Amino acid sequence: MSEIVIAIDGPAGSGKSSVSKQAARRLGYAYLDTGAAYRALAWDLLDRGVDTDDAEAVTGALAGFDYSISIDPDDYWVRVGDVDVTEAIREPRVSGVVSQVARVPEVRSTVTALFHRIIAEAPNDGIIVEGRDITTVVAPDAQTRILLTAAEEVRMARRSAELTGESTARVAEQLQKRDRADSAVVDFMTAADGVTTVDSTDIGFDETIDRVIGVIRGDAA
Ligand SMILES: Nc1ncnc2c1ncn2[C@@H]1O[C@H](COP(=O)(O)OP(=O)(O)OP(=O)(O)O)[C@@H](O)[C@H]1O
Numbered sequence: 001m002s003e004i005v006i007a008i009d010g011p012a013g014s015g016k017s018s019v020s021k022q023a024a025r026r027l028g029y030a031y032l033d034t035g036a037a038y039r040a041l042a043w044d045l046l047d048r049g050v051d052t053d054d055a056e057a058v059t060g061a062l063a064g065f066d067y068s069i070s071i072d073p074d075d076y077w078v079r080v081g082d083v084d085v086t087e088a089i090r091e092p093r094v095s096g097v098v099s100q101v102a103r104v105p106e107v108r109s110t111v112t113a114l115f116h117r118i119i120a121e122a123p124n125d126g127i128i129v130e131g132r133d134i135t136t137v138v139a140p141d142a143q144t145r146i147l148l149t150a151a152e153e154v155r156m157a158r159r160s161a162e163l164t165g166e167s168t169a170r171v172a173e174q175l176q177k178r179d180r181a182d183s184a185v186v187d188f189m190t191a192a193d194g195v196t197t198v199d200s201t202d203i204g205f206d207e208t209i210d211r212v213i214g215v216i217r218g219d220a221a
């Protein structure tokens with residue numbers, strides 16, 4: 001069981017997954033991507049033909065959601081049943097509906113219970129858990145709580161550099177739309193009491209990891 005829990009929240013494209021994964025590698029910790037559970041559920045609902053706008057139908061489909069995720073930062077995968085959905089859950093069709101699914105209270109309580117089980121069973125000394133409500137709901141008592149952020153235009157530019165098949169305007173529109181919808185459910189734009197902000201707007205990837213590890217080790221932010 002992990003003695004140390006590091007909670008990291010932030011808006012879309014702020015670097016939560018890439019920075020958390022790399023920091024976990026360096027510290028020998030496990031890494032839990034909580035957004036993957038919401039994405040995998042959205043993928044599963046689309047696959048089963050469930051209307052993702054219908055909260056009752058989404059709640060009804062939760063019992064059949066057979067989800068597993070690797071918490072090894074060197075061997076990351078996500079599965080629904082026997083299907084490896086690691087890549088598929090990043091597709092725009094999933095990103096486009098995930099916020100609708102994540103706003104359903106029964107979804108949030110079910111996946112939060114799942115996260116608590118994964119955290120409790122992690123074999124490493126520590127685990128880095130990233131998402132939107134980790135510092136406030138999933139692990140408010142975590143030893144270290146960080147809000148990882150960056151200016152919206154910088155996040156858009158970084159995301160559109162990754163998604164070569166999509167126009168910059170479309171990527172920007174989707175990122176803004178998702179942040180707006182997600183912000184209506186949880187506040188990940190402002191740091192809660194006791195949460196340290198790391199702003200990567202003007203710093204590169206490696207320096208961001210150094211800053212995050214510095215906060216975890218108790219250096220000044
Ligand atoms: N400090 C940084 N400097 C440069 N690039 C960065 C920095 N931090 C993250 N990136 C890049 O920004 C992109 C988005 O990062 P990442 O996917 O980790 O964000 P995220 O917060 O997990 O996004 P989402 O919530 O949408 O899944 C990646 O290409 C990543 O390599």
Ligand SMILES: Nc1ccn([C@@H]2O[C@H](COP(=O)(O)O)[C@@H](O)[C@H]2O)c(=O)n1
Pocket residue numbers: 012034035036038039098099100102130131132133134178182
């Ligand atoms: N703690 C969380 C994490 C994620 N979500 C929802 O999932 C979507 C995908 O998350 P990514 O981190 O992969 O971008 C996100 O847009 C939220 O709708 C959440 O609600 N809580």
